[in-house]
Amino acid sequence: MPTFKLDGKTIPFEPGDTIIRAAHRQGVVIPHYCWHPGLSAPANCRMCLVEILPKPGARPVSLDILELDAKTGEYKPVQKPKLQPACYIAAADGMEVLGDESPHVTQARHDVQEFLLLNHPVDCPICDQSGECTLQDYWLQYQQTQKRMRDEPVHKPKGVEFGDTIVYDGERCVMCTRCIRFMDEVAKDPVLDMRERGNLNEIVVAPGRKLEGHYTFMTEHVCPVGALTTKDFRFKARVWFLRVADSVCQGCATGCNAHLDYDPRYNKAYRYRPRENLKVNKYWMCDEGMLSYKEAHDGRVTEPSVSGAPRSTAQALEEAAALFSGVPMESVAVVLSARYSLEDNWALRELAQVLLGTKNVYVSGRPDGYEDDILIHKDKNSNTRGVQELVPGAKPVSALVEDVANRRVTHVIALGGSAPGDTAALGNAKIVTIAAHEGPLTKLAEVVLPATSWAEHAGTYVNAKGMRQLADKALEPQGSSRPAWKQVADLATALGFAPSWSKLKHIRAQLVGTASPDASGAHAAAAPAGAE
């Protein structure tokens, strides 16, 4: 592989790579605002300027400038090398590039940063980006000087609604055009553009249009500063209080890798941010997915109940045991859920096939929905493939509805509340549901046991491409909820069986045999340090 040298460090690159991309791949960060690994390079922020040393014997590309001599107070003509944007110059074999080590580059970064802050408002105390803002980070790393301009800064529109989700602040904007390029290149809807020039620049929405579609949140995410904010997260939390868990979006079968940001003080999730995984979601997530963090709190089942009335866990288990006593196994059905982790489904399958010995295994989930060719999958369940791998012949819920109507099934143990289609007929069966969220199956159930949501326990999910991905625990369990596999174990004990699992690692050890772990999963393909 050809290589070049950056500050003396050897960086390998693939032909066609720019300097910044090759460095990024090696985990070496060249400071930048406008460059984004998933977007084209406009080279307009000038933060990534580097000095490229001339080839031996070649004439250096340099500029004639006037430099102030501090001693004499006079300007004298000198030459300085012409700096090049690292995001635009293709790497060449044997090239020698200076970044941090070149005083010219250091000066250029300082000056670019000073220009960017020239008209920036004093907004840090009220800005949602504060604490994760590139302007703040780079000031400390590359500028470290105070304001020299005495004039009133240029004022621009603030709080402009770009659509139903995004608010724009012109004064904070550094005109990196990432949002414009994202809408153009990734969302394929070039609805944003830039108007005016110089310090009157601002981002505008095309006349007569709104910023809308399924990828508006991404414009906020690619924004390196606080110019674009989402209405959802605006003024909700200060980012330095948030902790981050590596999670997997549960919105559809794509299984986008995400950071789930939560505040441990209130045990509350605040937002999703995409987590780089080039094999799944690259750098992006859709709006519906970004908002699905709310399901950690909304529509939750947190307390056990019997016929709709709250009960303790022990009472609910007792009731379940009473329901199932003396029932012949062939009229018992078990419903797995494509919305729950492999571990949860494994536990229920174990209960069905090994302990109960029933062959009536069904699978529930959310009905299909919108799809596109960017990220969104029509299957709205996060683990359909995983359930298929566990129980290849699992029947759909519609089959269960039929079987209940025929009285072939009288008792049901179900995982998850959601089920597609008309399920009213299931009311004829006695149902025990273990669920994190309310749905048709919790409403019809005699006994409901609360399960933790994906945010409250670690779990494995298999996406539509068959990749096993791990979602870490973020929140503490809410109410009396416990991981579904644990509830299944307790239910099995209450029914008089001895479950073979009491810890997550017991299940994980079994799972290795049923479906081969995919090395390209979330953790294996984690982004290099310092990536976006």
Added chain:
Amino acid sequence: MEPLDIELDEGELELPAEPMHLNMGPSHPAMHGTVRMVLELSGETIVKCDVQVGYLHRGFEKMCERGTWAQVFPYVDRLNYVSPMLNNVGYALAVEKLCGISVPERCQWYRMALGELARISDHLTCDGAMAMELGAFTPFLWFVKAREMVWDILEEETGARLTHSFGRIGGMAEPPTKDFKKLCAAALPRILEIVEEGERMLLKNRIFLDRLENVGSISGADAIALGWTGPCLRATGVAYDIRKSHPYLKYDEVDFEVPVGTKGDTLDRFLVRLGEIRQSKRIIEQCIERMPDKGPVNCDDPRVVLPKKGDVYTTIEATIQHFKLIMEGAKIPAGECYSYTEGGNGELGYYLVSDGSGTPYRVRIRPPCFQITGGASKLLEGRMLSDIVPTFGSLNMIGGECDH
């Protein structure tokens, strides 16, 4: 109580007896806060003395490792709480050593002057309290009156009498007030007058002298072996003063002597402290003479020093600087250092480890009186019960810095 007037032979007294155990402290007026001595007594003679510390343990090192580097200052205020300024300056110097920065000259003189004021207050408290515990209440009141004068100056400068939290990484919280020099010049002769008055009263008192002289003696070699530093070591005749041996700030540019004792007994410790008050006065006088009236107090390193408040409210650069320093803390370069200064009781050392983040990875504090308290039982075994009071008082054990 009625005296026992039973006629007893000498022989009858020698009944088989077990040593008596007596707990002195942790709540005892002469136990300076909270330290406990488990004594084994034979009559009034101490056979064994077990000094137990830890009653004021707050885990301050761990507390220091939770916040930012700057948030450590209030904690070090509460180490030796009779001379907090010395702890502040010592910590600031340690972090500055880690960063490789030095403060402007004006600040160095200012830190010295404030530190020596704190030393005067420390020694006045120790000597005054010791005299009081032996029944000499008047000198105590006088010494405390003199200490009030020191505290008035410190209050004028820092806004707080005791817990100043005045040190900063790369400088001080505020520049000297414009009256600082005048206040010092006016107060120092008065303080010395009071000290001399108290001294005259005590050092001509036979009872006082008898209770101090040849009590709690220790040799220089033993003191060094125990790790003693400060006035307690110097009382044994070892002239080890960090300000002279390893000068920091501007101590190598000022004239002062290191008072030493000869016998290492309680009286020597008492006298060494009084001598040091005089030397501190000399140092302060030189500081205020040489401290420039104008010029920066804080260094101009934006990585550690807060910007001006006015700029924070009006310019984005200063807002960012403020935000970074307050919310994330000054990023101290990764590394470790040991920095030591002469505290009120001796070598106050900070061993700091930085992982390059805004929070200290490790703050290890070497408080001088931990070692000194460790040697207390050596001084007391074989002595009388009543010797504990002056001897322990002269060691100046401060629970705040000792217990960790």
